[in-house]
Amino acid sequence: MRISMNKTLPLLPESASDIAPEIDLLMLAETAFSIFFTGLIFLVVAYFAIKYRRKSEADTPPHIHGSLMLELAWTFIPFVMILGFFVWGTNVYFRAYSAQPNAMEIFVTGKQWMWKVQHPEGPREINELHVPVGRTLKFTMISEDVLHSYYIPAFRMKKDVLPGRYTYFWITPTKVGSYHLFCAEYCGTQHSGMIGTVHVMEQSEYEKWVSGGDESMTARGEQLFSQYGCVTCHLADGKGRGPSLVGVYNSMVKLQSGVVVKADESYFRESILNPRAKIVEKYQAVMPTFQGQISEEGLLQIIAYIKSLEKEEEGGTPQQ
Amino acid sequence: MSATHEATPPTSELNYLNNGWTWQSWLLTGDHKRIAMLYVISITVFFALGGLFAGAVRLELITPQGDMMDAETYNKMFTMHGVIMVFFFLIPSVPATIGNFLIPIMVGARDLAFPKINLLSWYLYVIGGFCGLYAAAVGGVDTGWTFYTPYSSTYSNSAVIATAMGAFVAGFSSILTGLNFIVTIHKMRAPGMTWGRLPLFVWAHYATSLIQLLGTPVIAITLVLLMLERAFRIGFFDPALGGDPVLFQHLFWFYSHPAVYIMILPGMGVISEIITCFSKKHVFGYHFVAGSSLAIAILGFFVWGHHMFTAGQSTYAGMVFSLITFAVAVPSAVKIFNWTATMYKGSVSYETPMLYAMGFIGLFTIGGVTGVMLATMAIDLHLHDTYFVVAHFHYVMVGGMVMAYMGGMHFWWPKMTGRMYPEHWAKLSAGLVFIGFNLTFFPQFIVGYLGMPRRYHAYPEEFQVFQVLSTAGASVLGVGYLLPLIYFTWSIFKGEKAPPNPYNAKGLEWTVPSPPPTENFRIMPVVNEEVYAYAEQHEEKALV
Numbered sequence: 001m002r003i004s005m006n007k008t009l010p011l012l013p014e015s016a017s018d019i020a021p022e023i024d025l026l027m028l029a030e031t032a033f034s035i036f037f038t039g040l041i042f043l044v045v046a047y048f049a050i051k052y053r054r055k056s057e058a059d060t061p062p063h064i065h066g067s068l069m070l071e072l073a074w075t076f077i078p079f080v081m082i083l084g085f086f087v088w089g090t091n092v093y094f095r096a097y098s099a100q101p102n103a104m105e106i107f108v109t110g111k112q113w114m115w116k117v118q119h120p121e122g123p124r125e126i127n128e129l130h131v132p133v134g135r136t137l138k139f140t141m142i143s144e145d146v147l148h149s150y151y152i153p154a155f156r157m158k159k160d161v162l163p164g165r166y167t168y169f170w171i172t173p174t175k176v177g178s179y180h181l182f183c184a185e186y187c188g189t190q191h192s193g194m195i196g197t198v199h200v201m202e203q204s205e206y207e208k209w210v211s212g213g214d215e216s217m218t219a220r221g222e223q224l225f226s227q228y229g230c231v232t233c234h235l236a237d238g239k240g241r242g243p244s245l246v247g248v249y250n251s252m253v254k255l256q257s258g259v260v261v262k263a264d265e266s267y268f269r270e271s272i273l274n275p276r277a278k279i280v281e282k283y284q285a286v287m288p289t290f291q292g293q294i295s296e297e298g299l300l301q302i303i304a305y306i307k308s309l310e311k312e313e314e315g316g317t318p319q320q
Numbered sequence: 321m322s323a324t325h326e327a328t329p330p331t332s333e334l335n336y337l338n339n340g341w342t343w344q345s346w347l348l349t350g351d352h353k354r355i356a357m358l359y360v361i362s363i364t365v366f367f368a369l370g371g372l373f374a375g376a377v378r379l380e381l382i383t384p385q386g387d388m389m390d391a392e393t394y395n396k397m398f399t400m401h402g403v404i405m406v407f408f409f410l411i412p413s414v415p416a417t418i419g420n421f422l423i424p425i426m427v428g429a430r431d432l433a434f435p436k437i438n439l440l441s442w443y444l445y446v447i448g449g450f451c452g453l454y455a456a457a458v459g460g461v462d463t464g465w466t467f468y469t470p471y472s473s474t475y476s477n478s479a480v481i482a483t484a485m486g487a488f489v490a491g492f493s494s495i496l497t498g499l500n501f502i503v504t505i506h507k508m509r510a511p512g513m514t515w516g517r518l519p520l521f522v523w524a525h526y527a528t529s530l531i532q533l534l535g536t537p538v539i540a541i542t543l544v545l546l547m548l549e550r551a552f553r554i555g556f557f558d559p560a561l562g563g564d565p566v567l568f569q570h571l572f573w574f575y576s577h578p579a580v581y582i583m584i585l586p587g588m589g590v591i592s593e594i595i596t597c598f599s600k601k602h603v604f605g606y607h608f609v610a611g612s613s614l615a616i617a618i619l620g621f622f623v624w625g626h627h628m629f630t631a632g633q634s635t636y637a638g639m640v641f642s643l644i645t646f647a648v649a650v651p652s653a654v655k656i657f658n659w660t661a662t663m664y665k666g667s668v669s670y671e672t673p674m675l676y677a678m679g680f681i682g683l684f685t686i687g688g689v690t691g692v693m694l695a696t697m698a699i700d701l702h703l704h705d706t707y708f709v710v711a712h713f714h715y716v717m718v719g720g721m722v723m724a725y726m727g728g729m730h731f732w733w734p735k736m737t738g739r740m741y742p743e744h745w746a747k748l749s750a751g752l753v754f755i756g757f758n759l760t761f762f763p764q765f766i767v768g769y770l771g772m773p774r775r776y777h778a779y780p781e782e783f784q785v786f787q788v789l790s791t792a793g794a795s796v797l798g799v800g801y802l803l804p805l806i807y808f809t810w811s812i813f814k815g816e817k818a819p820p821n822p823y824n825a826k827g828l829e830w831t832v833p834s835p836p837p838t839e840n841f842r843i844m845p846v847v848n849e850e851v852y853a854y855a856e857q858h859e860e861k862a863l864v
């Protein structure tokens with residue numbers, strides 16, 4: 001597929017997400033404000049420069065010290081005006097970066113110099129991303145090495161991808177098409193090659209694409225769960241040497257230290273790689289570290305499996 | 321400002337330039353004016369070098385494919401451009417040269433408080449510079465001037481430690497200059513030179529020195545941590561070693577954001593002096609212009625998080641940083657308004673320094689309003705790390721600071737060298753710089769909004785037209801910078817001899833001969849009139 005691009009001189013990038021028109025409108029308003037004030041200053045400087053140009057060396061300009069009223073006016077009036085932009089911009093930012101309910105999950109792993117994506121249903125892709133139009137997406141991202149930043153200009157959205165920590169963003173694509181995907185955070189030699197294409201597809205086409213017959217992330221996670229022996233200690237009935245993981249995702253866990261933490265993705269990731277960091281109350285620090293043994297993608301699969309354990313417990317029947 | 325020695329004719333032709341011709345008389349001098357000239361020469365060398373690296377970047381970007389050099393070389397080019405321009409040109413530019421030369425004279429002192437420390441700071445700068453040159457000679461560095469971890473501490477295969485060491489050592493030069501200025505301004509003012517009579521150039525340097533003194537140690541510590549992690553694998557920033565990469569960004573920007581005010585505040589001081597002189601009028605709102613420098617210095621310490629809106633920092637922290645960033649725009653705007661008002665009912669003439677000052681007002685305003693856009697968090701989601709940011713900071717740093725440096729060099733060149741520069745050539749070069757600058761950087765706002773990330777060696781072809789315009793502009797800009805190099809050098813030998821006060825300007829520096837004698841004032845001045853007393857000057861003339 002080719003990037004759909006405007007062959008004429010474009011002044012605005014394509015707009016293909018729920019947040020993009022809002023950011024464009026804000027930008028337009030600030031540009032208008034800026035042009036007005038910059039233009040005003042240009043005009044006044046030019047007017048003064050011409051009107052008060054030196055006519056003779058004997059010119060005697062009046063001695064003007066200043067004006068308190070003017071100072072107060074041009075301190076506070078522009079400040080109050082730009083405060084409006086602060087409130088507006090902060091509002092849009094909070095909505096753009098906050099969690100959205102019922103989002104379809106996408107898992108991104110960045111490494112020098114490629115973007116690897118896993119869909120919960122199974123398909124994996126590199127430097128490409130296929131998503132359905134009109135569905136809210138939740139991106140869970142991590143880097144295997146240095147800092148990267150997942151940037152889709154047509155969505156007006158970017159978020160840094162860090163090693164050692166998950167970052168997230170939510171977005172709803174609104175227009176079918178193919179768009180640029182860039183790494184925006186400098187990441188080394190082939191930084192400008194860490195690019196790709198985002199394909200926003202009709203829902204029906206996406207469903208065809210995603211049912212490619214791959215194993216789901218949960219199924220892969222389950223295999224890893226037994227392959228690394230997790231299953232021998234983390235028994236479902238809670239009688240193993242490690243705590244049961246059924247229903248733990250998103251619950252509050254009490255630690256040996258008495259601290260209560262939320263069992264989110266980062267908590268599971270840390271507990272696999274550095275088990276001694278957070279010991280669950282009433283359990284011993286006997287788990288070995290898996291640092292360096294499981295890839296970031298594998299970790300995401302195991303976590304997907306652990307999350308699925310919750311679903312079975314709650315609903316009684318396995319859900320898709 | 322009338323000084324008591326005004327009537328004293330120069331009893332000797334001896335000045336700071338012809339007072340000794342040996343190498344030692346320059347390299348071991350304690351004279352702030354000679355040290356300033358040493359700085360002028362050294363930062364010019366680094367400016368030229370940084371400019372060559374920028375030229376290589378611009379040539380590569382003419383075509384979308386990476387065809388002129390490989391990606392690694394390209395990354396080294398933009399990194400060394402950034403490192404050299406920031407640490408070895410912009411930070412010392414005005415303070416170490418024009419500031420060093422003028423601060424003692426403007427406050428009515430014979431030298432800075434600590435002449436030997438002043439010389440030490442130049443040597444530290446040179447040692448730091450040689451570290452940077454060494455890094456370039458052994459293959460260069462490719463981390464970007466921001467040294468973000470863990471790329472810089474673990475993954476890069478380039479001369480990171482030598483470069484960081486260069487910035488570290490040069491940092492101490494900056495700290496010592498700031499210390500010297502603060503003590504000089506507090507303790508060495510001439511009788512009658514009250515705080516309310518200090519030229520705005522001095523106020524701007526006072527604010528700058530506070531940042532240099534308080535902020536620079538933080539970057540020094542940060543660079544040490546970076547070097548320790550890289551050399552000995554001690555984990556501070558790399559998660560694989562138990563560190564936090566975002567911590568590096570906090571520490572780095574805690575200095576490096578205030579550092580942009582280290583770069584721009586002295587330039588604002590230059591502009592205040594030029595506008596008032598070529599409007600023949602007292603600066604409008606003196607106290608507000610002086611106070612806004614301090615406000616910028618203080619607020620500037622609390623905005624660093626605006627570099628990290630997309631870096632995974634808390635959204636609430638981002639909100640606070642965004643608000644303070646909006647606030648720091650206000651004192652800069654206050655300066656713009658006051659400069660403009662200074663021209664009101666003035667007697668405006670258009671010598672070269674005034675052309676640069678008017679250029680500064682326009683370009684700095686554009687840099688400022690685009691800064692407000694970037695401070696808006698939602699817009700930054702889209703624009704962060706794109707060419708829009710590149711354009712914004714070049715409007716402030718080159719359109720602002722370098723314009724101010726050039727304006728200041730022209731304004732005080734007769735004082736510093738005793739020679740006039742050729743006015744027509746200077747006006748031509750000011751015009752070329754203005755046109756070339758806008759042609760280089762304005763297209764980058766557009767290509768940035770279109771989504772082109774910065775630091776890209778190859779790029780999608782729809783961005784090409786903007787990159788070609790930019791490179792065309794850069795060549796005009798290059799000529800604009802080359803001309804002064806030629807005619808300034810020429811003027812030292814062949815330029816018309818400068819009178820003590822060629823522009824009928826106010827200020828103690830214009831009461832001493834051009835170039836000044838080594839001791840600045842043969843008789844110590846007593847200040848008995850207010851600052852920028854242009855109106856009084858004419859009243860006195862009328863009486864005569």
